[in-house]
Amino acid sequence: MASVLSRRLGKRSLLGARVLGPSASDAPSGITPPLEPLLEGAPPRPFLTSEDTSCQEQPKEVLKAPSTAGLQQVAFQPGQKVHVWHRAQECTGLVEQHSWTEDQVTVWLLDQKLQISCRAEEVWLADPQGPAPQAPAPALGAQALAYRPVSRNIDVPKRKSDAVEMDEMMAAMVLTSLSCSPVVQSPPGAEANFSAARAACDPWKESGDVSDSGSSTTSGHWSGSSGVSTPSPPHPQASPKYLGDAFGSPQTDHGFETDPDPFLLDEPAPRKRKNSVKVMYKCLWPNCGKVVRSIVGIKRHIKALHLGPREGFQGRGLLRTPPGIPGHGRKDALVHAAAVDGLPSGALSKSAPGSFWHIQADHAYQALPSFQVPVSPHIYTSVSWAAAPSTACSLSPVRSRSLSFSEPQQPPPAMKSHLIVTSPPRAQSSARKARGEAKKCRKVYGIEHRDQWCTACRWKKACQRFLD
């Protein structure tokens, strides 16, 4: 079935595979016309040579039927054996009544001992000689139609709205079965369609935040960041490269050329499809790489394998471990793990918004800053490695590295935390320090409150309160 479908899809575009009832305008040019020669030209076919009068009559009736707006109808006789599409499967039954005016056929289902009433279009006469037809309209190809002359005249005609709706649902089911992830089904940028997928990926928003988007100093990342600072969704097929293709260029299809979808393996991809990628979650913990199919699974994996309950908590403490010492690599992974845990990133820095953590004396222009987490009207957190209490004896007067968390009060998820690991300590050169992005005393307090500035700022030195 799948191969038939895919083959059909291969020959037609998705639009061509449209299984909805054709509209009035395309009914004459759609599937119906090729059928008429079949009926009239009468090449020797079992159903046409059949003695079953119903099978012979019905096509004629169809042809004779007044085709107002292209609608063709069949009169079913009580007691006729018919096939009916019921609850997504074909059933055999006997016609009990055909209400021509309401276009309703009451059918007694032999299989299910059930009487149903359905539309005449959904009923076709049983062919005593041919094989039982497969699913009607949605997935039938010309082959199927070829041996079911009556039904094809029933299936194809223009439907009324409710029938169209039903077929749309059927079509959606078929298409859905051929596709995989809702994430990639939706065109990039169609945010509204992303809600379900995003809901499932919400924890990744946070984990994506803490992924290092630009630094080359970290490893063990969870999400394959593509270099932009937006959070990365879990990457399909667990390949960062693949991710880059799939998400890095959302306007094009080429990321799916190597679609490993088993549905398409046995045929040349007739059309590049965007909706055949499974979402997998890969643990990027160093030397792990475990691929899990669900986010719950990956969480469990992280907790179980990489995060002991104790280690996890200590790992967060590692945030204040200066880089370069053993464990720095773990730090990032633990950051990710913490994010996966769903803990607010604020917990990582002991700086709940509103708290003021100011360990450093303001007069520290000459001295190294210790550990400084000022929270001003703008919630702001800054941690200096060189000044971490555990490594208080930094000999370098240069702020070698700094890690800063910039936390607006109610940040959007993508902005919830911001991790910057700056470049390694530059040589003690006279190169001007790159201007930081952090707010400085001047900006925070304003020039009119210069007395509230840190000393360094007042002296036009590098600000020691709002470190970069």
Next chain:
DNA sequence: TTTGCCGGGGA
């Protein structure tokens, strides 16, 4: 133009 801050110098 504003801002951050280095380098230099005066008290």
Next chain:
DNA sequence: TCCCCGGCAAA
């Protein structure tokens, strides 16, 4: 050592 400021560079 404290303090101030000229001036450069980045935003």
